[in-house]
Amino acid sequence: MGKYRKWIQALTLIIFGALVFLGKMKLWMMVFFASLFLSSIAGRFYCGYLCPINTCMEVIDENAAKKGKKRRKTPSWLKNDYIRISILVVFLVIMGFVFATGKKLPVLVILFFLGLIVTIFYEPSLWHRYLCPYGTLLAFFSAYNKKGYEIDKRKCIKCGICVKVCQADAVNWPKQNQFPEIQKNLCLVCGKCEKACPQEAISFTSNTKSKKRNINDVTSKCP
Numbered sequence: 001m002g003k004y005r006k007w008i009q010a011l012t013l014i015i016f017g018a019l020v021f022l023g024k025m026k027l028w029m030m031v032f033f034a035s036l037f038l039s040s041i042a043g044r045f046y047c048g049y050l051c052p053i054n055t056c057m058e059v060i061d062e063n064a065a066k067k068g069k070k071r072r073k074t075p076s077w078l079k080n081d082y083i084r085i086s087i088l089v090v091f092l093v094i095m096g097f098v099f100a101t102g103k104k105l106p107v108l109v110i111l112f113f114l115g116l117i118v119t120i121f122y123e124p125s126l127w128h129r130y131l132c133p134y135g136t137l138l139a140f141f142s143a144y145n146k147k148g149y150e151i152d153k154r155k156c157i158k159c160g161i162c163v164k165v166c167q168a169d170a171v172n173w174p175k176q177n178q179f180p181e182i183q184k185n186l187c188l189v190c191g192k193c194e195k196a197c198p199q200e201a202i203s204f205t206s207n208t209k210s211k212k213r214n215i216n217d218v219t220s221k222c223p
């Protein structure tokens, strides 16, 4: 399915645009909630395949890479669970208000443009891992997901390319003499690391021995 990813992203972006135009954002929320529950068994495919914010962020990201543009790294004070959870709580309160009152606040559209603006100035992991309230919810729901990209240690040469290409900071590599490890609840299932690995050491698998993951994984790479 990875080879059709760009097509699926383009199609869902068009659908999202049409729903915004028609004022039917509740339909998009239904897509999100369905993806949220499915993420517990299939990972964050919403991020890699369906999310209109990520689709446009990837265009900005690829453009920055082509031009060799360096963007700022995530400020260390933002790598904080309290901030991440506070953003989520504010988001849920606003969405609850929208659903309860029927008011048409453009919450998703605001988030869409916020994600793009952040990505122009900062590396995309700031949004994916620390700011996006959808990402935080999906990280919770996919905490026990067993399917996803994994690194075959028999093939890996510890070159670190997968760490560099990951837009979500989902590849944990604490020391250069250790094997990197993909954290499934942070992974956007984009497949970029699989394509970039010179050893073909990364593949999508269903690992029944996956370890428990929790919110601490979210900041396990923080200094």
Ligand code: SF4
Residues within 6 Å of the ligand: 151, 155, 156, 157, 158, 159, 160, 161, 162, 163, 180, 196, 197, 198, 199, 200, 201, 202
């Ligand atoms: S890119 Fe491949 S070989 Fe290099 S560290 Fe990652 S998994 Fe190992």
Ligand code: SF4
Residues within 6 Å of the ligand: 149, 165, 166, 167, 168, 169, 170, 171, 182, 186, 187, 188, 189, 190, 191, 192, 193, 194
């Ligand atoms: S770990 Fe690989 S598949 Fe997951 S978000 Fe990073 S680059 Fe994409």
